[in-house]
Amino acid sequence: MQHRSRGPRPRFFQDxxxxxxxxxxxxxxxxxxxxxxxxxxxxxxxAARGILATEEIEAFVPDAEAHEQRSAWQDxxxxxxxxxxxxxxxxxxxxGERFATVDDVIEFVSSxxxxxxxxxx
Numbered sequence: 089m090q091h092r093s094r095g096p097r098p099r100f101f102q103d104x105x106x107x108x109x110x111x112x113x114x115x116x117x118x119x120x121x122x123x124x125x126x127x128x129x130x131x132x133x134x135a136a137r138g139i140l141a142t143e144e145i146e147a148f149v150p151d152a153e154a155h156e157q158r159s160a161w162q163d164x165x166x167x168x169x170x171x172x173x174x175x176x177x178x179x180x181x182x183x184g185e186r187f188a189t190v191d192d193v194i195e196f197v198s199s200x201x202x203x204x205x206x207x208x209x
Contacts, residue, residue, distance in 0.1 A: 108172045114167050 101107045124193065134140040167174070177196050 104176075108176060109164065111172045112169060115171070119165065 098149075099107050131140075131142060131145070135142070154175055180196070
């Protein structure tokens with residue numbers, strides 16, 4: 089279950105874009121640190137038991153099902169890491185349709201429409 093903070097988001101920098109980047113960077117750092125620790129644990133346990141060598145991991149090619157599952161995880165990961173970007177884009181759209189993909193958000197945030205919305209905010 090994901091939890092969302094209530095109330096205004098704390099601000100660290102005067103520039104809201106820098107602040108959004110900071111939040112995104114910290115979220116990504118947290119994800120990478122947890123992932124690295126778990127991966128290191130799994131590799132050490134497998135190697136200690138003689139089950140799997142690092143070389144076998146490097147040579148692995150996922151099948152279609154694994155590829156599909158990885159793609160779904162990556163989509164959810166991008167949603168978590170770029171949460172601030174999605175929220176900002178939604179605020180800029182002010183009640184318009186929700187974005188379907190990360191690419192939609194990036195396109196909108198990079199567009200002239202976003203610049204106009206920011207200038208009016």
